Amino acid sequence: MTATVIPTPGAESYGPEPEPRVGFFTDTSVCIGCKACEVACKEWNDVPEEIEGFTGSSYDNSVALGANRWRHVAFIEQRVEVGGVSDSAPDSFVAEAARQQLVDQGLEPHSGDDGFRWLMSSDVCKHCSEAACLDVCPTGAIFRTEYETVVVQEDVCNGCGYCVVACPFGVLDQRRDDGRVWKCTLCYDRLRDDMEPACAQACPTDSIQFGPLDELRERADRRLERLHERGHGEARLYGRDTGDGVGGFGAFFLLLDEPEAYGLPPDPVATTRKLKRNWAAAGIGAVALAAGIAGSFLGERG
Amino acid sequence: MSDGANGGGAPQTRAGVGARGRGGGERSMVPREKPRSYYGRPVVKPPVWTWEIPLYFFTGGTGGASAALAYAAERAGNRRLARSAWKVAFAGISASPPLLVSDLGKPRRFFNMMRVFKPTSPMSVGSWILLANGAAIVPAAAYGVLGRFGAIGRPAQAASAAVGLPLATYTAVLVANSAVPVWSEARWELPLSFAGSAAASAGAAATVLTPPEHAAPARRLAIGGALIETAATEVMHRRLGDLGSPYGEGTAGRFAKAAKGLTVGGAALLGASTNRSRAGAVAGAAMLISGSLCERWAVFRAGVQSAGDPSATIGPQRERLGRD
Numbered sequence: 001m002t003a004t005v006i007p008t009p010g011a012e013s014y015g016p017e018p019e020p021r022v023g024f025f026t027d028t029s030v031c032i033g034c035k036a037c038e039v040a041c042k043e044w045n046d047v048p049e050e051i052e053g054f055t056g057s058s059y060d061n062s063v064a065l066g067a068n069r070w071r072h073v074a075f076i077e078q079r080v081e082v083g084g085v086s087d088s089a090p091d092s093f094v095a096e097a098a099r100q101q102l103v104d105q106g107l108e109p110h111s112g113d114d115g116f117r118w119l120m121s122s123d124v125c126k127h128c129s130e131a132a133c134l135d136v137c138p139t140g141a142i143f144r145t146e147y148e149t150v151v152v153q154e155d156v157c158n159g160c161g162y163c164v165v166a167c168p169f170g171v172l173d174q175r176r177d178d179g180r181v182w183k184c185t186l187c188y189d190r191l192r193d194d195m196e197p198a199c200a201q202a203c204p205t206d207s208i209q210f211g212p213l214d215e216l217r218e219r220a221d222r223r224l225e226r227l228h229e230r231g232h233g234e235a236r237l238y239g240r241d242t243g244d245g246v247g248g249f250g251a252f253f254l255l256l257d258e259p260e261a262y263g264l265p266p267d268p269v270a271t272t273r274k275l276k277r278n279w280a281a282a283g284i285g286a287v288a289l290a291a292g293i294a295g296s297f298l299g300e301r302g
Numbered sequence: 303m304s305d306g307a308n309g310g311g312a313p314q315t316r317a318g319v320g321a322r323g324r325g326g327g328e329r330s331m332v333p334r335e336k337p338r339s340y341y342g343r344p345v346v347k348p349p350v351w352t353w354e355i356p357l358y359f360f361t362g363g364t365g366g367a368s369a370a371l372a373y374a375a376e377r378a379g380n381r382r383l384a385r386s387a388w389k390v391a392f393a394g395i396s397a398s399p400p401l402l403v404s405d406l407g408k409p410r411r412f413f414n415m416m417r418v419f420k421p422t423s424p425m426s427v428g429s430w431i432l433l434a435n436g437a438a439i440v441p442a443a444a445y446g447v448l449g450r451f452g453a454i455g456r457p458a459q460a461a462s463a464a465v466g467l468p469l470a471t472y473t474a475v476l477v478a479n480s481a482v483p484v485w486s487e488a489r490w491e492l493p494l495s496f497a498g499s500a501a502a503s504a505g506a507a508a509t510v511l512t513p514p515e516h517a518a519p520a521r522r523l524a525i526g527g528a529l530i531e532t533a534a535t536e537v538m539h540r541r542l543g544d545l546g547s548p549y550g551e552g553t554a555g556r557f558a559k560a561a562k563g564l565t566v567g568g569a570a571l572l573g574a575s576t577n578r579s580r581a582g583a584v585a586g587a588a589m590l591i592s593g594s595l596c597e598r599w600a601v602f603r604a605g606v607q608s609a610g611d612p613s614a615t616i617g618p619q620r621e622r623l624g625r626d
Binding site: 055057060063064066074076132135136137138139140141156157158159160161162164165166167168169170172173174179258260261262263264265266267268271272274275277278279281282283284285286287288289290292293294295296297 | 344411612
């Protein structure tokens, strides 16, 4: 009789070798706004439709990330008055200076004489190193996977909605008809079969890049350097820095404007960082209440 | 051209949100520029909580403070007041779980709260605090009101008072520990405001149920709590500066105004009618209870309004980056 070796649940689910931390690098400088990521995400994850109607906000009718939208493409049309400046031979120092100023701002004079640029960016859950949603989840439904991504277990979530107000990016939301909270899983199911997430696979310009986070960070640094060399001083990385308020993002971005222009918070902080202070304040409140109650009986005894 | 489409990469504004240290309440003559945003859309999500949650803040707070009041009355030998306060504590605490269950939609989902104890989640800690309150209040009130089950009733009364105090204030941590600016930036004032509010409503409820000659401590607690609630709320509004604007507009503004009027008026009426007019005392107590309820609603609605305003999220963050 041979003894059957039963693998421990931990070893079986996490494998013999530790997995590298994976994530997304979304390089918005090459996003063309095709929304293939939104569609691929919806199809693969069977995310229900949610029709927002016509918003009039450029080509963005899907509005924001939420329970039924785990990738969202932002469209921003920017235009400045340039007074007939073009990239043809400058006819005066004033015109040349104006043209140079536009180039410095990342505007392309050759896109016409109107100083127009169109920013597009595919937003997604940031899979924070310090995830407030995970910290505040009272059921343990939100957990960190072996890939260090942040996932909501749909059979454990009880719809308490705490993560909704804890997320500094407004990523998570409640699905109205079922009451539970849903968000990007970084295609946890696909990762376990060595496939890249649906959005990254569908992206035709490699604006969404998937891979081990260390590699993505190096790649992003090189890309940023190249853009700066080419005069795109406005290019910046968002969420690359592990010293930020959430310990760095697992899904970070290269942006061409300030984060707030894309609807992203410029300096997000995981609310859990101030948890001790919050409890200290509640402790003071409880002690004050006890003192007030005891004080109300002064002179009563005897 | 829309909000989000403001001219080329040049940063348009540097908003100064938060009028701290600029002489409270005074408005600058120069209107502050709004921070940039994406078509004026919110950055963070508003709470999905329904009416049960602010009501629970009230019932839990009143119940928890009443348990502590009842225990103190027992210790002081004021049996009549203790009886009333145990009744209020039992009513407040037993009304709370159904409210939370109702908010979740499906009752069975509440059991998932009991899967884990998570110190990083004020809601998990709070669920266990509420559970402890529920377990303690039944024998405590049974002994306090009916005089039965003294063997477990006596220790349960002490336990009930001990877990009642955090029940009255943890809900402030629950909201402060969030990305909602008007809540998270009020982390120091909210628990004191909630504690005062709980003292006011617990004292007021016990005053109504107790003959005037035994109700003096409850009256004092109600009036003292009302003063603390009003003062802490006032400090909160001033310290929040522009971030606190929800307390001056819309639904939250109306509730905040009602809370202040009812609390101050109720405290004055209750103070003036000591031993003279029973009707006046009852009316004053009713005003304090309503004021306490309005205060919780004002805080809740202010959170909804604050989360919906992108400049409340972006402004202070930009300012912080500018300072670094």
